[in-house]
Amino acid sequence: MNLHEYQSKFRFAEFGIPILKGKTASTPQEAYEAARELGCPVVVKAQVLVGGRGKAGGVKVARTPEQAEDHANAILGMKIKGLTVRKVLIDPAANIAQEIYLGITNDRAAGRPVIMASSEGGIEIEQVARENPDAIAREHIDPFLGLLDYQARNLASGINLPHEHWRVFSRIAANLYRCYLASDAVLAEINPLVITGENQLIALDGKMIIDDNALFRQPQLAEMRDTDAEPKEETLARAAGISYVKLNGQIGCMVNGAGLAMTTMDMTKLYGGDEIGPANFLDIGGGAQASKVAAALRIILDDANVKSVLFNIFGGITRCDEVARGILEALNEVPSSLPMVIRLVGTNSEEGRAIIDNANIPNLSSAATLTEAAKKAVEAARKALAADKGAQ
Amino acid sequence: MAIMVNQDTRLIVQGITGREGSFHTKQMIEYGTNLVGGVTPGKGGEWVHGKPVFDTVKKAVDATGANASIIYVAAPYAPDAIYEAVDAGIQLIVCITEGIPIIEMMKVYQYLSYHNSRLVGPNCPGLLAPGIAKIGIMPGYIGTPGNVGVVSKSGTLTYEVVYALTQAGMGQTTCVGIGGDPIIGTNFVEALQMFEEDPETEKVVLIGEIGGRAEVDAAEFIKANMTKPVAAFIAGKSAPPGTRMGHAGAIIEGGEGTATEKIEALLEAGVRVADNPEQIPALLK
Numbered sequence: 001m002n003l004h005e006y007q008s009k010f011r012f013a014e015f016g017i018p019i020l021k022g023k024t025a026s027t028p029q030e031a032y033e034a035a036r037e038l039g040c041p042v043v044v045k046a047q048v049l050v051g052g053r054g055k056a057g058g059v060k061v062a063r064t065p066e067q068a069e070d071h072a073n074a075i076l077g078m079k080i081k082g083l084t085v086r087k088v089l090i091d092p093a094a095n096i097a098q099e100i101y102l103g104i105t106n107d108r109a110a111g112r113p114v115i116m117a118s119s120e121g122g123i124e125i126e127q128v129a130r131e132n133p134d135a136i137a138r139e140h141i142d143p144f145l146g147l148l149d150y151q152a153r154n155l156a157s158g159i160n161l162p163h164e165h166w167r168v169f170s171r172i173a174a175n176l177y178r179c180y181l182a183s184d185a186v187l188a189e190i191n192p193l194v195i196t197g198e199n200q201l202i203a204l205d206g207k208m209i210i211d212d213n214a215l216f217r218q219p220q221l222a223e224m225r226d227t228d229a230e231p232k233e234e235t236l237a238r239a240a241g242i243s244y245v246k247l248n249g250q251i252g253c254m255v256n257g258a259g260l261a262m263t264t265m266d267m268t269k270l271y272g273g274d275e276i277g278p279a280n281f282l283d284i285g286g287g288a289q290a291s292k293v294a295a296a297l298r299i300i301l302d303d304a305n306v307k308s309v310l311f312n313i314f315g316g317i318t319r320c321d322e323v324a325r326g327i328l329e330a331l332n333e334v335p336s337s338l339p340m341v342i343r344l345v346g347t348n349s350e351e352g353r354a355i356i357d358n359a360n361i362p363n364l365s366s367a368a369t370l371t372e373a374a375k376k377a378v379e380a381a382r383k384a385l386a387a388d389k390g391a392q
Numbered sequence: 393m394a395i396m397v398n399q400d401t402r403l404i405v406q407g408i409t410g411r412e413g414s415f416h417t418k419q420m421i422e423y424g425t426n427l428v429g430g431v432t433p434g435k436g437g438e439w440v441h442g443k444p445v446f447d448t449v450k451k452a453v454d455a456t457g458a459n460a461s462i463i464y465v466a467a468p469y470a471p472d473a474i475y476e477a478v479d480a481g482i483q484l485i486v487c488i489t490e491g492i493p494i495i496e497m498m499k500v501y502q503y504l505s506y507h508n509s510r511l512v513g514p515n516c517p518g519l520l521a522p523g524i525a526k527i528g529i530m531p532g533y534i535g536t537p538g539n540v541g542v543v544s545k546s547g548t549l550t551y552e553v554v555y556a557l558t559q560a561g562m563g564q565t566t567c568v569g570i571g572g573d574p575i576i577g578t579n580f581v582e583a584l585q586m587f588e589e590d591p592e593t594e595k596v597v598l599i600g601e602i603g604g605r606a607e608v609d610a611a612e613f614i615k616a617n618m619t620k621p622v623a624a625f626i627a628g629k630s631a632p633p634g635t636r637m638g639h640a641g642a643i644i645e646g647g648e649g650t651a652t653e654k655i656e657a658l659l660e661a662g663v664r665v666a667d668n669p670e671q672i673p674a675l676l677k
Contacts, residue, residue: 106494106498106574106575108574108575108604108605108606108641109604109605109606109609111497111498111501111502111575112498112501112502113495113498124646125646126646126647126648129646142502143495143498143499143502144499144502144503181495184493184494184495186494211493211494211495211640212636212640213467213491213492213493213494213640214493214494214495216467216468216491217468217493243638245635245636245637247630247632255548256548257546257547257548257549257638258546258547258572258601258637258638258639258642259544259545259546259547259548259549259550259572259599259601259627259639259642260546260547260548260549260552260627261637261638262601262602262627262628262630262631262637262638262642263549263552263625263627263669265628265630265631266627266628266629266630266651267668268630269629269630270629270667270668277630278630281631281635281637281638283638314548314551314552314555316529316530316531316534316547316548316551345552345555346531346534346551346555347531347533369670370552370668370669370670371668371670
């Protein structure tokens with residue numbers, strides 16, 4: 001789960017990391033008030049969960065409260081990479097002498113957290129890693145020992161930080177690690193960490209990603225989820241215990257298991273070419289009770305782009321005849337005339353297929369292999385698209 | 393012969409009295425796995441499907457001589473179950489549990505590095521050594537004894553491929569699900585090494601997905617060390633960056649971990665890569 005800049009920075013501040021204490025605003029009027037209270041100049045920053053806000057015109061300096069109001073008026077409602085800006089952060093403007101990077105993430109290969117610093121702040125760390133890898137200093141952290149003082153000094157030394165800042169920098173690094181741990185973050189990043197003209201270190205921008213697996217023990221953070229920033233189908237799916245990601249294609253996919261769900265998407269793309277592809281990722285999880293299938297089907301059909309639906313269920317422990325009955329019950333609850341291709345494989349697959357075929361529902365067809373199922377679903381979507389074009 | 397399990401494997405089930413644990417205990421016994429007992433704290437003295445339940449792993453090991461454990465314990469308690477198994481000297485620990493926080497798994501990973509136990513998983517379907525043992529949740533009927541080794545990050549996708557191999561008359565030595573989490577106990581390279589060293593395994597199938605660089609590391613290992621032919625499939629070619637596709641580990645971050653870069657690395661290493669998992673049996677011929 002991604003946190004907004006303001007959420008991340010306010011969280012950093014709770015752990016003793018210096019930030020410019022700004023205010024959020026959801027209306028131009030609130031932005032005006034915030035700018036007046038904070039004292040100008042201020043920076044008006046779009047709060048959206050994507051990078052590249054500055055380039056998109058989502059970050060602007062205001063010299064007066066009126067100007068802050070104008071900027072907020074322009075930025076609120078703006079779309080940045082498809083996401084609508086619903087909040088701005090009004091921060092006091094900083095006098096920047098130098099920008100550095102400081103972040104902690106999980107190194108999968110090492111199986112440990114890694115803390116990274118770079119003298120090139122303000123740029124995405126991935127870009128620095130590609131273009132100037134020597135500018136990055138790294139230290140792996142033993143999760144039982146935590147970040148050691150010498151490791152923070154190694155980072156300071158590695159990025160040629162002037163000695164006068166080492167003590168404060170080390171404290172910020174230690175506090176960032178505390179914040180990362182206490183928040184169950186998979187990424188806690190200060191970018192840039194600036195040295196101001198007044199020789200102070202301040203976290204000017206921040207980003208945190210929280211481990212979805214840990215939200216059960218982070219109720220305070222779980223509440224910060226911005227459901228406005230995600231398609232409403234994803235919010236519905238989460239409530240139903242279904243793993244769903246909206247995509248841009250035309251074939252609604254319902255699959256059990258994440259790997260098989262991705263594979264099913266890939267097959268629709270493989271046979272659909274440039275025009276046709278998956279409308280979603282959907283893993284229905286273990287079993288396939290009618291209630292869950294119905295919930296998933298509702299979510300899939302909610303997407304107006306969907307032209308055909310592909311069910312791909314491997315009956316391992318679950319039997320395919322049960323799954324087939326579940327699908328028919330779900331279709332009773334959620335009627336639809338869209339073409340649907342059903343592929344059942346594994347335990348009792350023949351019985352399952354017979355149940356589907358005997359139901360004699362004109363828009364349902366069964367398929368024996370994944371290849372056949374994907375081709376059929378693609379064909380149905382292609383026909384529907386052509387019919388749509390013809391109707392226009 | 394299989395990898396990781398053999399005729400001397402003596403398995404206990406941690407969480408044996410739970411719904412999942414009890415269900416799969418029955419399935420594993422029916423498959424013929426040498427399952428010697430189970431553990432649920434507070435339920436020592438009970439019996440499940442004719443097997444004794446102990447309060448602690450230590451007591452189970454003392455009484456049964458268990459050397460392998462399978463964990464069906466809920467995510468908040470699963471790390472504790474793993475530590476308990478390690479400290480009781482269990483050699484092979486398979487953790488099925490999904491949803492363990494990453495920081496907890498990093499501690500487990502660190503702890504394992506101080507000990508000799510092997511962990512498979514978490515968030516995995518476990519192991520199936522056809523004709524020998526089933527440790528986990530893979531449906532037994534999908535496999536048949538033979539000479540193909542299968543290693544995969546996935547669950548049902550693995551079943552698909554194994555089932556397709558079986559139907560094509562290509563049996564397996566062992567099918568290993570290593571799990572879809574970012575931090576796992578046994579990685580592709582370790583499993584590939586075991587298959588390379590196993591005299592009965594003649595061919596290997598690797599099933600990967602987007603996220604991380606484990607498949608790239610596997611490709612480098614295959615190129616440098618493997619003499620046996622390898623076929624592979626990588627799921628998630630059509631996945632957009634920055635979005636987690638179900639598995640905690642299946643996410644393209646900072647432009648890395650894409651299916652394309654993994655496929656290229658594998659092709660470069662001489663691996664036969666399928667566009668479609670149904671092609672795998674043909675690629676092994």
